[in-house]
Amino acid sequence: MGATFEFDEAASGRAVVRVLGEMDLSDEAPLDEMLRDVLVKHRPEVVFGLRRLTFADSTALNGLIRAKREMDEVGMKLLLAIGARMDELFAITALLDVFDKVELG
Numbered sequence: 001m002g003a004t005f006e007f008d009e010a011a012s013g014r015a016v017v018r019v020l021g022e023m024d025l026s027d028e029a030p031l032d033e034m035l036r037d038v039l040v041k042h043r044p045e046v047v048f049g050l051r052r053l054t055f056a057d058s059t060a061l062n063g064l065i066r067a068k069r070e071m072d073e074v075g076m077k078l079l080l081a082i083g084a085r086m087d088e089l090f091a092i093t094a095l096l097d098v099f100d101k102v103e104l105g
Contacts (some may be wrong), residue, residue, distance in 0.1 A: 003027045003053065003060075005034045015041060016104065018049040023060035031063045039070065046076060049104050051083040061093060068099065 003023040008016040015038060023031070038046050048064065050056075068078045081104040082090060090096045 002030070005030060007034065007037065009043070013043060013045075015043040015046040016049055017046060018052065020052040022055035023053060023063075024055065024057040025059045028059055028063060031060070031067075035063075035067050035070065038067075039074065039076070042074065042076065044076060045079060046071065047079045047081055047102055047104060049081045050086045051081060051104070053083075053086055056086065056089060061089075061095065065095075065098070 002021065004020040006018040006020070008018065010016055017034060017038065048067075064078075064080075071078045078099065079102045080086075080090075080099045081102055087096070090099070
């Protein structure tokens with residue numbers, strides 16, 4: 001079962017992409033499509049909400065790294081809202097310092 005991506009825009013103009021479920025190789029194309037949509041909208045800040053993400057493999061992590069790189073290139077900022085499970089994964093993979101974190105309400 002793949003991940004579900006929910007796109008939302010906060011009143012502040014910040015875009016929010018909530019990722020639910022399990023994100024793995026099967027989600028590479030949907031993640032790329034969602035990233036293209038986010039880049040076209042060109043919001044200054046985009047938050048990837050990962051609190052309801054229950055599993056992420058290396059493909060998912062690489063997708064987030066790629067998203068950050070592409071957003072950095074066009075002057076956008078990618079932020080992560082992660083829960084304890086993903087916090088542990090990002091710590092194990094030494095990615096905690098790569099991404100800026102924020103809390104989502």
